[in-house]
Amino acid sequence: MEASSVLLGVVGKTNVGKSTFFSAATEVSVEIGDRPFVTIEPNVGMAFVRSVCPHRRLGLERCDARNSVCIGGWRFIPVKMMDVAGLVPGAHEGRGLGNRFMDHLRRADALILVVDASGSTSEEGVPMRPGSFDPVEEARLMMREIDEWLLSIVRRDWDRLSKQVDIAEKSPAEGIAERLSGLGVTRDHVARALEAAGLEGKKLALWSMEELRGFVVELRRASKPIVVVANKVDVPGAEENYKRLREELRGYSVIPASSLAELFLRRAARRGAIRYVPGDPSFEVVDDSLLSSREKRLLSLVEKLVLEKWGSTGVQEAVNTAVFKELNMVAVYPVEDPNRYTDKEGKVLPDALLLPKGSTARDLAYRVHTDLGKHFLYAINAVTKQRIGESYELQDGDVVKIVSAAK
Ligand SMILES: Nc1nc2c(ncn2[C@@H]2O[C@H](COP(=O)(O)OP(=O)(O)O)[C@@H](O)[C@H]2O)c(=O)[nH]1
Ligand SMILES: [Mg+2]
Incomplete structure (x- = not known):
């Protein structure tokens, strides 16, 4: 039985660590045989939410997880994840990989927006000195890009749509949702956006351009909820940026993360060198002989700069936040x-x-x-x-x- 049909899209500028985040989140940290937790299509794989396995709560010795994985009393339940084509400003106008980006966006239920908290990549994704680019601006640019895309679709045929809705006395939520169904927008999303924008009951033909824009922002928040991943927090100077992200992007979940550290830990765990449950605040070396001296040094850096400082690498927390908080899902065991x-x-x-x-x-x-x-x-x-x-x-x-x- 498939665990879910949730699809998370990993979005952001080039070089911020999207693919590293994707690889880390879709890497299974234990050997699990030939289960279907592999790449589904290019750029789409299985990531996992982590939740207490009921076998532990019920005092059972073990479970026989089949459509999911149980590691150390934690149940890892798969969700689909997509490494979306890099977004550049102007993508909604078809710039860069714009069209492919928008096509990916259409399919996603929620977005994981990766920004470079070390501020070391320019707007176009060119590596720069840490601190030379503002990740707050980066996050805003991405959101604006998505808004412009939604707006361009909502505006298309707006006159005809508003006539249909206003005259036929169709509910606006229904009319607008029908128009946008190809984008994964539901009636419930539209209803929530109308309420949040204070436009319930107002005739569509009377909306100002400003109101339409306000509506689109709320529609994006309802239909493509975003978790912001402040990536590369292992780099000196990233903490300042993380704090600013948290302050400036009120209303959004901002998760400090080191995707590189998580990828490293999961791979070391898979080889049997360390015991590490994704999302844990620590790891334990189980087989010293499987680690080179360079890897040992890296492990102690990960421990000091990431785990002890931030409590976890943030990758697992970001996936959990997207599914349990933003998409409001519950895990149930039939x-x-x-x-x-x-x-x-x-x-x-x-x-x-x-x-x-x-x-x-x-x-x-x-x-x-x-x-x-x-x-x-x-x-x-x-x-x-x-x-x-x-x-x-x-x-x-x-x-x-x-x-x-x-x-
Ligand atoms: N220090 C550090 N570097 C990272 C982290 N995540 C990714 N990187 C590096 O950032 C560069 C771009 O990563 P990549 O995943 O290819 O970015 P993408 O273009 O957004 O997919 C690579 O050199 C990664 O090793 C991180 O958490 N910390
Ligand atoms: Mg990439």
Whole structure:
């Protein structure tokens, strides 16, 4: 069973560390055999959110994770991640790889905007001395670029759309969402943007250009939520920039990160040289002989400059923030036997599913199998053993048995 259909797009200027972030986030830190956690298509791979595995909470010795991975009591649930073509200013006009960028953007549910907190890359991605470019400006430029792109699409045919909506008394949310459905914009996104922009109930034909722009900004925030990754915090001087990013980009999650450190740690863990669970504040050397003296030096730098200083490399936190905070997902575990927490074959907690918060027991049944959804009778919360109805709202970490009349 596929864990989710979430797609995160890694965006940003050239040379800020997008590909390094992508490689780190999609590198599995343990050997897991031939599971389908590999590259799906060029530039698309599997990243993982990290969440407490219910086997630990339930006091079980182990689990048999199947569509996900359990490392040290942490469940890693896959989500798709895309390394988006580098964005240059003017991309919405088709400059540089503009069109490809916009096509990637269309498909993403949320964006991880990587900026170079060391300020060592120019607007065009040319390496410079650290501190010579402003990452706050960089983040704003990227957001503006996305806004311009959305605006150009919303404006196209605006007159006709506003007539249709205003005259046919179609709801604006529905009319606008229909127009933008190819961009992954839903009715709910539009409704939220209308409310945030204070434009609910105002006839579309009466919107000023300024109001349209305000709406587009809110629409971007609703439909393509952004986590800002302040990358390269291992470089001296990056801390100042991180603090400014946090202050200037209020309302956005800004995560300090060292993608390079995370990539290094995951690869060392995979080789069996260190024990490291992605997202942890520390690692442990398990086989000294697998490390060169250069690697040992690098490890101690990672420890000092990244882990001890920042608490983690930030890569895992960024993925978790995108999925759990910005996209508001919950992780749920369907089981067949609510007492042993197993599926039909006796596998313990095999599957973790990511669903939008607000999903119900019945929604879960449909995700597992259409027939289960159709013939849903009731469900059982396997942790409390309580019977729950179809409209029960699933909570993060729930373990659920579906009872249906399907045969
Ligand atoms: N110091 C440091 N360098 C990094 C980090 N992440 C990436 N880099 C370096 O930045 C350069 C550009 O990285 P890359 O991932 O190719 O950037 P992209 O063009 O945005 O995909 C490479 O030399 C990386 O090794 C980091 O966290 N710290
Ligand atoms: Mg790249």
